Amino acid sequence: MDEEFAFSEASEKEFMETLERYPTKMAALLPALWIAQNQNGYITPPIMEYIAERLDLSPVHVYSVCEFYTMYHKSPPGRYHIQLCRTLSCVLCKMEDIQGHLESRYGIRAGKKTEDGMFSLTLAECLGSCGTAPVMRVNDVYCENLTIAKVDRIIEACKRGETLEEDPMLAH
Numbered sequence: 001m002d003e004e005f006a007f008s009e010a011s012e013k014e015f016m017e018t019l020e021r022y023p024t025k026m027a028a029l030l031p032a033l034w035i036a037q038n039q040n041g042y043i044t045p046p047i048m049e050y051i052a053e054r055l056d057l058s059p060v061h062v063y064s065v066c067e068f069y070t071m072y073h074k075s076p077p078g079r080y081h082i083q084l085c086r087t088l089s090c091v092l093c094k095m096e097d098i099q100g101h102l103e104s105r106y107g108i109r110a111g112k113k114t115e116d117g118m119f120s121l122t123l124a125e126c127l128g129s130c131g132t133a134p135v136m137r138v139n140d141v142y143c144e145n146l147t148i149a150k151v152d153r154i155i156e157a158c159k160r161g162e163t164l165e166e167d168p169m170l171a172h
């Protein structure tokens with residue numbers, strides 16, 4: 001059973017600052033969930049209830065928002081969480097080939113975490129970088145203009161524990 005949840009002191013401070021920046025409590029829902037996810041690693045039902053109570057929203061509303069946005073994890077993600085864009089520009093630029101390669105070569109499957117806990121994958125709606133399709137995001141790093149060879153370099157770099165941000169050949 002999931003544990004009860006409450007913001008830590010640091011999260012509470014961030015939450016209160018966030019509330020001040022938004023006109024209504026409802027408008028602060030996405031950042032509030034983000035703060036909770038940063039604290040816990042993923043969003044659980046008790047977290048949804050906690051956020052609903054803090055923002056005077058129904059738990060069902062919070063649940064539906066969590067389900068809609070792929071950036072919110074409903075279970076612990078892999079050490080490297082990959083979001084692969086599945087929207088039009090990326091489809092036209094053969095994101096299916098990238099997805100197929102991730103699965104056949106590395107066993108990284110959509111909606112799943114690899115057995116070693118290293119990678120997880122979700123198919124995301126437009127990541128906002130359509131001009132550089134196909135695109136995926138590995139944790140917080142955008143990897144654009146993907147090719148099979150570039151994906152191989154990215155995955156191998158992750159396996160070696162390298163930081164993608166520091167390598168312009170992998171990020172961007």
Ligand code: FES
Nearest residue numbers: 085090127129130
């Ligand atoms: S369609 Fe893939 S980033 Fe916009």
